Amino acid sequence: MDHPTPASRLVNDTHCANLRHKGMYVTATPDSREHDFYDAYDATVYWCTQTQKPLGPDGRPVHADHCKGGRGCCEH
Amino acid sequence: MAEARQVPEVAAPAVAQGNAAYAWPTHPTYMGTDVQRIDGPDKVTGRAKYSYDIQRPNMLYGRIVRSPHPRARVVAIDLTMARQAPGVKAALAVVEPNAILMFQGEEVAAVAAATEEQARDAARLVKVQYEVLPPLTSVEQAMSPDAPKVFPDGNVREGAAEETGDLAAGFKAAAHVVEQTYNTQVQTHVSLETHGCVCEWDGDKLTAWVSTQAVHGTREGFAQALKIPQANVRVITQYMGGGFGSKFAPDAQGIICANLAKQAGAPVHLMLDRKEEHLATGNRPSAYAKIRAGVSADGMLTAFDAQTWGTGGAGVGAGFPLPYIYQFPNRRRQHKDVYINAGGARAMRAPGHPQGCFITEVLMDELADLVKLDPVDFRMKNLPPDAPDARWRAYFPIAAKLFGWDKRHPTGDATPGPIKHGFGCSANRWGGGGRGSHAHCEILPDGGVIMRCGTQDIGTGTRTLVSIVTAETLGLPIDAVNTEIGDSLYPFSGGSGGSTTAASVTPAIRVTAVKALDALKAKVAPKLGVPPADLVASDGRLHARNDRAKGMTWKEACRTLGAEPIAVDGEWQPGLSASGTSGVQMAEVEVDTETGVSKVTRLVCVQDCGLIVDKLTAESQVIGGVLFGVNYALFEDRILDRNTGQMVNPNMEWYLIGGPSDVPEITAHLVDQPERGVIGLGEPPAVATAAAIANAIANATGVRLRSLPMTPDKVLAALEQQRAGGTR
Numbered sequence: 001m002d003h004p005t006p007a008s009r010l011v012n013d014t015h016c017a018n019l020r021h022k023g024m025y026v027t028a029t030p031d032s033r034e035h036d037f038y039d040a041y042d043a044t045v046y047w048c049t050q051t052q053k054p055l056g057p058d059g060r061p062v063h064a065d066h067c068k069g070g071r072g073c074c075e076h
Numbered sequence: 077m078a079e080a081r082q083v084p085e086v087a088a089p090a091v092a093q094g095n096a097a098y099a100w101p102t103h104p105t106y107m108g109t110d111v112q113r114i115d116g117p118d119k120v121t122g123r124a125k126y127s128y129d130i131q132r133p134n135m136l137y138g139r140i141v142r143s144p145h146p147r148a149r150v151v152a153i154d155l156t157m158a159r160q161a162p163g164v165k166a167a168l169a170v171v172e173p174n175a176i177l178m179f180q181g182e183e184v185a186a187v188a189a190a191t192e193e194q195a196r197d198a199a200r201l202v203k204v205q206y207e208v209l210p211p212l213t214s215v216e217q218a219m220s221p222d223a224p225k226v227f228p229d230g231n232v233r234e235g236a237a238e239e240t241g242d243l244a245a246g247f248k249a250a251a252h253v254v255e256q257t258y259n260t261q262v263q264t265h266v267s268l269e270t271h272g273c274v275c276e277w278d279g280d281k282l283t284a285w286v287s288t289q290a291v292h293g294t295r296e297g298f299a300q301a302l303k304i305p306q307a308n309v310r311v312i313t314q315y316m317g318g319g320f321g322s323k324f325a326p327d328a329q330g331i332i333c334a335n336l337a338k339q340a341g342a343p344v345h346l347m348l349d350r351k352e353e354h355l356a357t358g359n360r361p362s363a364y365a366k367i368r369a370g371v372s373a374d375g376m377l378t379a380f381d382a383q384t385w386g387t388g389g390a391g392v393g394a395g396f397p398l399p400y401i402y403q404f405p406n407r408r409r410q411h412k413d414v415y416i417n418a419g420g421a422r423a424m425r426a427p428g429h430p431q432g433c434f435i436t437e438v439l440m441d442e443l444a445d446l447v448k449l450d451p452v453d454f455r456m457k458n459l460p461p462d463a464p465d466a467r468w469r470a471y472f473p474i475a476a477k478l479f480g481w482d483k484r485h486p487t488g489d490a491t492p493g494p495i496k497h498g499f500g501c502s503a504n505r506w507g508g509g510g511r512g513s514h515a516h517c518e519i520l521p522d523g524g525v526i527m528r529c530g531t532q533d534i535g536t537g538t539r540t541l542v543s544i545v546t547a548e549t550l551g552l553p554i555d556a557v558n559t560e561i562g563d564s565l566y567p568f569s570g571g572s573g574g575s576t577t578a579a580s581v582t583p584a585i586r587v588t589a590v591k592a593l594d595a596l597k598a599k600v601a602p603k604l605g606v607p608p609a610d611l612v613a614s615d616g617r618l619h620a621r622n623d624r625a626k627g628m629t630w631k632e633a634c635r636t637l638g639a640e641p642i643a644v645d646g647e648w649q650p651g652l653s654a655s656g657t658s659g660v661q662m663a664e665v666e667v668d669t670e671t672g673v674s675k676v677t678r679l680v681c682v683q684d685c686g687l688i689v690d691k692l693t694a695e696s697q698v699i700g701g702v703l704f705g706v707n708y709a710l711f712e713d714r715i716l717d718r719n720t721g722q723m724v725n726p727n728m729e730w731y732l733i734g735g736p737s738d739v740p741e742i743t744a745h746l747v748d749q750p751e752r753g754v755i756g757l758g759e760p761p762a763v764a765t766a767a768a769i770a771n772a773i774a775n776a777t778g779v780r781l782r783s784l785p786m787t788p789d790k791v792l793a794a795l796e797q798q799r800a801g802g803t804r
Contacts, residue, residue, distance in 0.1 A: 017300075018300065020297070020325065022321065022324050022422075022423040022571070022573055022574070023574070024293075025290045025292075025293030025296075025324050025570060025571035025573070026290075026324075026570050026571045026572075026573045026574045026576050027510055027511050027512030027513065027569070027570030027571075027576060027580050027648075028507065028509060028510060028511070028570075028574045028576045029507070029509030029510060029511050029576075029579075029653075029655050030507075030509075030655075031506075031507030031508075031509065031655050031656060032655070033090065033463075033465060033466070033656060034507065036460060036466070037397075037400070037401050037460060037466065037505050038397030038398065038399065038400055038401065038432065039238040039240070039397070039398075039407070039409065040236070040238060041235075041395040041396055041397045041398070041411070041428060041432075042235060042392075042393075042395040043361075043393055043394070043395045043396060043423075043427035043428035044392070044393060044395075045358075045388060045391060045392065045393035045420070045421050045422050045423055045427075046391070046392065046393075047325065047391075047420075049297060049300040049301045049325075050301060051328070052297075052301065052325060052326065052327050052328040052330070052331055053182075053328060053390075053391075053420065054388075054389075054390055054391025054392070054393075054420035054421075055178055055390060055391070055420075059175075059176050059178065059228070060227070060228045060229060061227060061229070061233075061390065061391055061392060061415060062391070063233075063392050066229070
């Protein structure tokens with residue numbers, strides 16, 4: 001048995017290895033027509049595997065925009 | 077440890093493109109019929125063991141010490157007295173001195189003891205010294221210019237602005253304009269089974285019985301947090317009592333439980349109580365929208381301009397789709413996520429959609445009133461074109477007929493007396509495509525069949541779907557199939573969320589069962605003198621397609637295997653599932669204008685989900701989703717003290733949930749679309765209910781409520797405002 005790692009359009013190699021969101025664990029298919037019915041929006045909730053919370057080890061909120069190079073607690 | 081691989085993403089079409097090798101049966105025996113849940117008897121008799129029920133030899137009970145303050149600095153943690161308390165086998169600090177705690181209920185320390193009572197007593201003996209800091213307790217406070225900057229990157233996170241068309245031209249073309257502010261509340265998940273787990277170590281290997289929506293995802297989460305190989309973690313979830321999007325990781329309590337078990341050298345049971353659930357295991361964020369919208373004299377939407385914001389507490393995730401479904405050609409929107417000192421949001425049943433649906437659909441009724449059009453007629457003029465994944469133009473008339481929409485009166489029930497009746501409508505959309513699941517099937521020489529898949533049944537009926545598809549494919553009774561799920565030792569399947577499970581799992585089961593049957597046919601064919609391709613399985617027999625007598629019973633066929641069972645692996649393939657669902661709901665309410673109490677008496681839901689696998693559990697999903705929406709509309713509300721930021725209703729007494737007498741008559745009208753393949757259904761029915769109820773209350777009372785939940789005080793306040801001439 002192999003052990004897949006989460007994949008995501010929002011979290012990739014440039015992001016911290018500890019950043020997670022639900023979409024990484026749900027094997028969804030992109031809803032290609034979604035934006036015919038509403039504009040882009042972001043309801044993604046992130047968490048850090050090291051704290052298991054929406055806050056990183058440094059106490060700041062985690063997000064794909066923040067959890068990448070330059071943030072001290074990031075791991076790659 | 078095997079080499080890690082990424083799960084590839086694939087696009088799903090709105091209509092399955094066909095998969096000849098594994099096509100769904102055209103004349104099914106079970107699929108699409110009412111099949112009772114195979115685990116129903118186990119659940120009602122108590123034989124089904126939830127994580128809460130797990131008992132292990134020498135098991136201890138864990139308890140977490142949590143911050144009573146929404147914002148505080150930890151000065152010191154003293155575990156000395158707790159460690160000396162009777163029965164205590166482990167105690168640990170979760171945070172270090174000087175840590176800043178950002179929400180009430182944040183984990184500070186933990187203990188494990190021989191009994192639950194001893195663990196509670198010991199937790200009270202943990203001495204934590206806090207320096208209490210002023211919290212941000214509301215979005216208004218957090219957004220005010222003079223608010224303290226509590227979050228290092230600022231209290232507000234600006235989203236990208238969206239703009240389409242020519243807004244000025246849109247408003248110029250408008251004959252009427254609505255300018256209003258709408259809002260929805262923070263809703264907690266209130267899973268009947270609380271979050272938690274039992275953790276047991278065997279050397280460096282961890283077994284965890286977890287109330288989770290993702291056995292494989294939680295395995296990965298334990299491994300990542302504990303810095304151990306995934307192969308050393310096994311996660312088991314035989315039964316779980318609801319998660320609604322909040323249970324995809326081990327969470328803090330899972331990691332704490334594993335660490336307590338390690339320290340104690342014994343299994344630890346750590347399930348949260350209701351207060352902890354409300355405080356620390358997620359919520360649906362609030363939503364606010366200040367909107368200016370225009371409509372032409374002939375009822376066409378012309379312009380939409382919105383500033384929106386909301387809070388997911390101490391985290392992001394408060395975005396929502398707006399406008400929802402209806403076509404405003406000229407529109408602009410700017411969104412902000414606001415941080416406050418409260419438990420963070422988590423995904424919750426159609427994240428963002430109930431908020432966007434409520435706001436848009438209430439606005440739509442306001443615009444319809446201005447142009448004096450029936451709400452359904454007004455919507456029909458402004459819907460997107462009909463398509464397989466967008467069928468509102470077909471469903472509004474179906475719902476109207478089922479509901480008796482033609483009996484709707486204009487806004488404001490003119491009949492005498494304090495009890496007013498009203499109708500309301502709304503629409504929803506969701507994706508619901510799945511992929512990526514694997515399965516393993518064994519056909520045993522004694523005729524037994526085992527189907528294993530590392531999915532989990534979160535209360536939706538997944539275990540039953542696996543049995544149905546296997547039995548259908550092998551031509552066997554449903555109870556002849558041994559379905560084994562809920563264990564990370566089984567073949568990979570994704571988490572159960574986003575309405576993806578049915579579309580992810582059932583194609584994998586179909587492919588795997590067909591492969592297993594093909595292997596059996598290959599064994600039997602020479603004995604029957606029939607080519608394998610001409611053999612079919614039905615009614616417990618394997619026989620020639622055109623000569624039923626030329627065959628043998630299933631057991632006789634399996635006996636030909638000798639001592640070697642058939643064992644095959646299979647995985648999801650395209651062509652058996654799709655993405656994109658649409659639905660319409662209509663609600664009838666009864667409002668007592670003297671008490672302000674609203675009661676939903678009737679609700680019709682017209683909903684598609686592609687090919688229906690089990691009609692009974694699909695209808696059950698609809699009913700559950702509607703009840704979810706009724707609670708969102710009328711009852712649920714996380715209330716924070718505006719001064720202290722502490723939650724004032726972290727229980728099920730004052731955090732209101734509807735009871736049996738609040739359940740309306742629900743008509744679940746499922747539209748079967750076999751040509752599309754399987755699509756998920758968990759989320760869609762929960763989206764539109766609150767909006768339909770809100771519009772029904774306005775139709776009944778003549779006053780518009782733009783804020784959820786629509787509690788009696790809000791109804792009375794709106795009626796009083798109307799009497800004072802304050803509302804339109």
